[in-house]
Amino acid sequence: FGSSCAKNPPATVAMVNWSCDHCTFLNDSHADDCAMCGLPRALEASGDALGFAGTDVTRQDEGLSNIGAELAQSDSARTGDVDAETARLRRRYGLDSDPSDSSYEQQFAKRLAAQVSRGRMAPEQAEEHAALMQAQLAAGEDSTAVPMTEHLETALEWLHRPRGSQRLPPEELSSPGVDCEVEGTSTELSTAGSRDSVAGATLVQDKPSRGSTWVLCGSGAVHCHGDFGDSGWGCGYRNMQMLSGFLLGCPTSHSESYRAALFSGSGVLPTVPVLQQWLDRAWADGFDVVGASQLEGSVAHSKKLVGAMDCAALLRFFGVRAHVCSFKAPSVEPVELERRRQQAALEAFSNNAQHPGRKPRQARWVPPCEPCTELADFCWNYFAARQPCEGAAHASLPFCPPLYLQHEGHSRTVVGAERDARTGEITLLLFDPSTDTAALLVDVRDHRKLRKLRRSLETLRQPRYQLCVIAPGIAATEEREQLKAMLEVPPAEALAFPLA
Numbered sequence: 001f002g003s004s005c006a007k008n009p010p011a012t013v014a015m016v017n018w019s020c021d022h023c024t025f026l027n028d029s030h031a032d033d034c035a036m037c038g039l040p041r042a043l044e045a046s047g048d049a050l051g052f053a054g055t056d057v058t059r060q061d062e063g064l065s066n067i068g069a070e071l072a073q074s075d076s077a078r079t080g081d082v083d084a085e086t087a088r089l090r091r092r093y094g095l096d097s098d099p100s101d102s103s104y105e106q107q108f109a110k111r112l113a114a115q116v117s118r119g120r121m122a123p124e125q126a127e128e129h130a131a132l133m134q135a136q137l138a139a140g141e142d143s144t145a146v147p148m149t150e151h152l153e154t155a156l157e158w159l160h161r162p163r164g165s166q167r168l169p170p171e172e173l174s175s176p177g178v179d180c181e182v183e184g185t186s187t188e189l190s191t192a193g194s195r196d197s198v199a200g201a202t203l204v205q206d207k208p209s210r211g212s213t214w215v216l217c218g219s220g221a222v223h224c225h226g227d228f229g230d231s232g233w234g235c236g237y238r239n240m241q242m243l244s245g246f247l248l249g250c251p252t253s254h255s256e257s258y259r260a261a262l263f264s265g266s267g268v269l270p271t272v273p274v275l276q277q278w279l280d281r282a283w284a285d286g287f288d289v290v291g292a293s294q295l296e297g298s299v300a301h302s303k304k305l306v307g308a309m310d311c312a313a314l315l316r317f318f319g320v321r322a323h324v325c326s327f328k329a330p331s332v333e334p335v336e337l338e339r340r341r342q343q344a345a346l347e348a349f350s351n352n353a354q355h356p357g358r359k360p361r362q363a364r365w366v367p368p369c370e371p372c373t374e375l376a377d378f379c380w381n382y383f384a385a386r387q388p389c390e391g392a393a394h395a396s397l398p399f400c401p402p403l404y405l406q407h408e409g410h411s412r413t414v415v416g417a418e419r420d421a422r423t424g425e426i427t428l429l430l431f432d433p434s435t436d437t438a439a440l441l442v443d444v445r446d447h448r449k450l451r452k453l454r455r456s457l458e459t460l461r462q463p464r465y466q467l468c469v470i471a472p473g474i475a476a477t478e479e480r481e482q483l484k485a486m487l488e489v490p491p492a493e494a495l496a497f498p499l500a
Helices: 002-007 057-092 104-117 123-139 149-159 235-249 255-265 272-284 289-294 308-317 334-354 373-384 437-447 477-482 491-495
Strands: 178-182 185-189 214-216 320-328 403-407 410-419 426-431 464-474
Touching: 104 123, 104 272, 149 214, 149 410, 149 437, 214 373, 235 255, 235 272, 235 308, 235 403, 235 410, 235 464, 255 320, 255 464, 272 289, 272 308, 289 308, 308 320, 308 403, 308 464, 320 373, 320 491, 373 410, 373 426, 373 464, 373 491
Parallel strands: none
Antiparallel strands: 178 185, 214 410, 320 464, 403 410, 403 464, 410 426
């Protein structure tokens, strides 16, 4: 076929793939509309490029006239699409919300009434919840934060214990599922009579697993979860509470200075509405002017979403050295992405064909990005460099606060990480504000499975991530003025922050 084509070349000009002007997606050459955003292909003004070469001038003018009309329609459609997208984003980020449901207090009352009307809550319980909410707002203190570090540390030590033989304190020898070596044979001890059964057992102390297969933030980490008032939009404020809660309770040399600086020295964790008022004060004082303008200068009495930059601005207002660094996940090549999507569609089609009586399943979502290994490596290296030495006094403990993790639509708090000893794959340990604290406590303290905390590398497929990282100490007046400008720091610089 090659020689035939060489002798008789086709009359038409070879077409090339085209990039959408709106979303930059690379489309097939014969596609008239973008496969990603659905907008029509932008037509060039050149007659040769449009296939008018060789025609008479009258036809050419008529064609260009039609093209002008099409371009006008395309611009109108594109303008309408941009307006619709802007309206969607304003609703998504709480800038345009229902006036009757536009604040924490209004949503709390509305959700509480919905629970009663659906029969999920008795009116008396609803009144108790409402009274508790009003009491917390009046006091300006959130009493729902639960300390988790001690339970999490115990669970990680248990999960990463050396198999076969280990040395445990006497009070833990009766714990269910403890492995010991008795006369060279590994056996599992039951709760009943376990102390008698270990008579004569040889318990050998093994190398601690902390720092090698798991790392954790410093003592004082708390978990805060959303309630009826901030469900669906309050994750950013709850993560602010988690970082503030650590700073208020961390047993390091900086603990007193943080308690004196944060929230006018009250020493308590504020509620979401109070946090919104503090953020407004930070913006009014000149911190993160760009971010303030994006959210119209105020978040008080609203349901506007906030992120890592807003958390850093709030903490900087109190003199805390909070910084933000970004990570970008590598994109999947378009050809490979299309192959994965087709594979997902074929799997769904095959699965539906095998179960004709069941509701058809949609094809699984195929992420456009590869896992963000840079983020996972940063979290591991950050915590690993700040693990405490055995027997260290509180004053000499390294400063190791949690990390505020932000991606499009949600934020969580990174409190530690695990690393597989064989493969080296890293799993992050996250406090999610959408997870109920009581359920999380059961998972950590009683079951010790950590299923509600673990997030594997495969889940880190968002295009972009931001981390709020805190350096130790309180900034002086001159440095605090410099902190008003929100500039991202490179991850390598964040890793080099002082340890104490």
